[in-house]
Amino acid sequence: xxxxxxxxxxxxxxxxxxxxxxxxxxxxxxxxxxxxxxxxxxxxxxxxxxxxxxxxxxxxxxxxxxxxxxxxxxxxxxxxxxxxxxxxxxxxxxxxxxxxxxxxxxxxxxxxxxxxxxxxxxxxxxxxxxxxxxxxxxxxxxxxxxxxxxxxxxxxxxxxxxxxxxxxxxxxxxxxxxxxxxxxxxxxxxx
Numbered sequence: 001x002x003x004x005x006x007x008x009x010x011x012x013x014x015x016x017x018x019x020x021x022x023x024x025x026x027x028x029x030x031x032x033x034x035x036x037x038x039x040x041x042x043x044x045x046x047x048x049x050x051x052x053x054x055x056x057x058x059x060x061x062x063x064x065x066x067x068x069x070x071x072x073x074x075x076x077x078x079x080x081x082x083x084x085x086x087x088x089x090x091x092x093x094x095x096x097x098x099x100x101x102x103x104x105x106x107x108x109x110x111x112x113x114x115x116x117x118x119x120x121x122x123x124x125x126x127x128x129x130x131x132x133x134x135x136x137x138x139x140x141x142x143x144x145x146x147x148x149x150x151x152x153x154x155x156x157x158x159x160x161x162x163x164x165x166x167x168x169x170x171x172x173x174x175x176x177x178x179x180x181x182x183x184x185x186x187x188x189x190x191x
Contacts, residue, residue, distance in 0.1 A: 003168040004108035005161055007153055011094045011102070015087045016140050017152045022083060024135065027147050032079050039075040046071065107151070109168040115143065117151065134169065141166060
């Protein structure tokens, strides 16, 4: 019998996935570093501009120094500020309808180890090779289908429901060398 589960995601599940991606994704880390690398030259240019202008005193210069100091703090603490503001941004974008509707989805593992996601308006099938990694946290299971996308299974469904599904999914995973022991089409391996 093919194991399946029904998942009803909440906005908090989306927040958890985005925070997890921010903490674990090399691409997200690289984006934060790239933004910081762009901000540092701007900071140096602003400091040099203030130095060249020689207007280091007076009421207007205090405002300029405040802006420069704020920009420097933003540059230094960019990762922390991103982690702090991400939940609010995800909640706001979900409330404004930028995320697809959070409808129930039925997930099951097909006989070849792929993952099928059935929603009221569509069905999506992910081949076994498309499932890049499965990461488990205390509250969620994240199945990554690309570098920046994944499926979320909340553990609030209960371990007796989640564990058999994960066991079926893991049973079909490709070994590290990429050699598949999965089903073969008749005659596909003839010499």
